[in-house]
Amino acid sequence: MNGRRKLVRLLVLVGLVAATGALAWTLSNARQGYEPRQPISFRHTRMPGAPDWQVTDAGEVVNAGGYDIPCVYCHTMPYKGRHSTVPSTAVCMNCHQSVGLGKEWVLRMQEYWERGQPIPWVKVHDLPDFVYYDHSAHLNARDASGALKLAEHDAEGRPMVACQHCHGDVAAMEIVSVQNPFNMQWCLDCHRKPEMDGGTDCVVCHR
Ligand code: HEC
Ligand code: HEC
Numbered sequence: 001m002n003g004r005r006k007l008v009r010l011l012v013l014v015g016l017v018a019a020t021g022a023l024a025w026t027l028s029n030a031r032q033g034y035e036p037r038q039p040i041s042f043r044h045t046r047m048p049g050a051p052d053w054q055v056t057d058a059g060e061v062v063n064a065g066g067y068d069i070p071c072v073y074c075h076t077m078p079y080k081g082r083h084s085t086v087p088s089t090a091v092c093m094n095c096h097q098s099v100g101l102g103k104e105w106v107l108r109m110q111e112y113w114e115r116g117q118p119i120p121w122v123k124v125h126d127l128p129d130f131v132y133y134d135h136s137a138h139l140n141a142r143d144a145s146g147a148l149k150l151a152e153h154d155a156e157g158r159p160m161v162a163c164q165h166c167h168g169d170v171a172a173m174e175i176v177s178v179q180n181p182f183n184m185q186w187c188l189d190c191h192r193k194p195e196m197d198g199g200t201d202c203v204v205c206h207r
C-alpha cells in the first residue's frame with residue numbers, strides 16, 4: 001500500500017472508530033460486573049468446578065460441587081479460531097440424555113432440543129464490532145523460550161486455566177460476570193508489558 005492511501009485509510013478509520021466508538025461506549029458502559037440472567041440457570045460451579053463430596057443425613061455420598069469438565073469440552077473454539085463459542089444444545093444433551101432426567105431444567109433443555117432451537121443464552125462479553133480480537137492468538141502465544149505467554153499457572157505457581165487471565169475464575173462462578181474492564185486501556189495495559197509484547201499499533205486491534 002502506498003503512503004497516501006495508507007494515511008487516508010487511517011484517517012477514515014479513526015473517524016469511523018471515533019463515531020461508532022462513542023455510540024458503543026454509551027450503549028455498553030455497564031461492562032465490568034455485567035452479570036445477565038440466563039434462560040437456564042447453568043452454573044459453572046457444577047460443571048468445570050471442583051468436586052465437593054458430602055455425606056447427606058441419610059449417609060449417602062453426593063457431589064455438591066462440580067465435575068471438573070474442561071472448559072474446552074464446551075467452549076471448543078478458543079484454541080482454533082477467533083471466537084470462542086457457547087456450546088450448542090447437542091453438547092449438553094451428550095450427558096443430559098442420561099443425567100438429571102425428569103428434572104425441571106433438563107426438561108426445559110429438552111424442549112429447545114426437540115424444537116431444534118438453540119438455547120437463547122445472553123452474551124456476557126461483547127466488544128464493539130470495530131475491535132478485532134482473536135482467542136487463539138492469545139492462547140497460543142509463546143515467548144522466545146517457547147513458554148506460553150498467558151501462563152497456565154498463577155503468580156504462586158498453582159495450576160490455572162489460561163482463560164483466567166481475562167475472565168477470572170469462571171469455574172467458581174454461579175453466574176458468569178465480566179471480571180475486567182474489557183476496554184481499550186485494559187487491552188493496552190497488558191499488551192505493553194514487555195513479557196507480553198502484544199502490539200500497540202492501532203491496526204493491531206482496529207483493522
Ligand atoms: C458443560 C459446559 C461448559 C463448561 C465445561 C464450561 N462452560 Fe463456560 N459457558 C457454558 C454455557 C452454557 C455458557 C452460557 C451461559 C452462561 O453465561 O452462564 C457459558 C458461558 C461462559 C462465558 C461467558 C460467555 C459470554 O457470553 O461472554 C465464559 C467467559 C465462559 N463460559 C468461560 C468458561 C471457562 C473459563 C470454563 C472452564 C473453567 C468454562 N466456561 C467451562 C458452558 C460451559
Ligand atoms: C460431561 C457431562 C455433562 C455435560 C456435557 C453437561 N452436563 Fe449439566 N450436569 C452434568 C452432571 C453430572 C450434573 C449433576 C446432575 C445432578 O445434579 O443430578 C449436571 C447438572 C446440570 C444442571 C443442574 C445443576 C445445578 O444444580 O445447577 C444444569 C442446569 C445443567 N447441568 C445444564 C447443562 C447445560 C446447559 C449443558 C450444556 C451447555 C450441560 N449441562 C452439559 C453433566 C453434564
Ligand code: HEC
Pocket residue numbers: 071072075078082083084085086125126127128133135138139150161162163164165166167182
Ligand atoms: C486475553 C484475554 C482473554 C483470554 C485469555 C480468554 N478470553 Fe474469552 N473473551 C475475551 C474477549 C475480549 C471476549 C469478547 C470477544 C468479542 O466480543 O468479540 C471473550 C469472549 C469469550 C466468550 C464469548 C464468545 C465470544 O468469543 O465472543 C467465551 C465463551 C469465552 N471468551 C471463553 C473463553 C475461554 C474458555 C477461555 C480459555 C480457554 C478464554 N475465553 C480466554 C478475552 C479473553
Ligand code: HEC
Pocket residue numbers: 127131132133134137138141142149150165166182183186187188190191196197198199204205
Ligand atoms: C493478559 C494480557 C492480554 C490482554 C488483557 C489482552 N491481550 Fe491481546 N495479546 C496478548 C498477547 C500475549 C498477544 C500475542 C503476542 C504475540 O504474538 O506473541 C496478543 C495479541 C493480540 C492481537 C494480535 C493477534 C494477531 O492475530 O496477530 C490482537 C488483535 C489482540 N491481542 C487484541 C486484544 C484486545 C482487543 C484486547 C482487549 C479486549 C486484548 N488483546 C487484551 C496479551 C493480551
Ligand code: HEC
Pocket residue numbers: 014017018020021022024025028127128131182183184187188191199200201202203204205206
Ligand atoms: C490492544 C488493542 C487496541 C489497540 C492497539 C488500540 N485499540 Fe482502540 N479500542 C480497543 C478496544 C477494545 C476498544 C473498545 C473500548 C470499549 O468499548 O470500551 C477501542 C476503542 C477505540 C475508540 C473508541 C472510543 C473509545 O475509547 O472507546 C477509538 C477512537 C480508538 N479505539 C482508537 C484507537 C487508536 C487511534 C489506536 C492507536 C493509537 C487504538 N485505538 C489502538 C482496543 C485497541
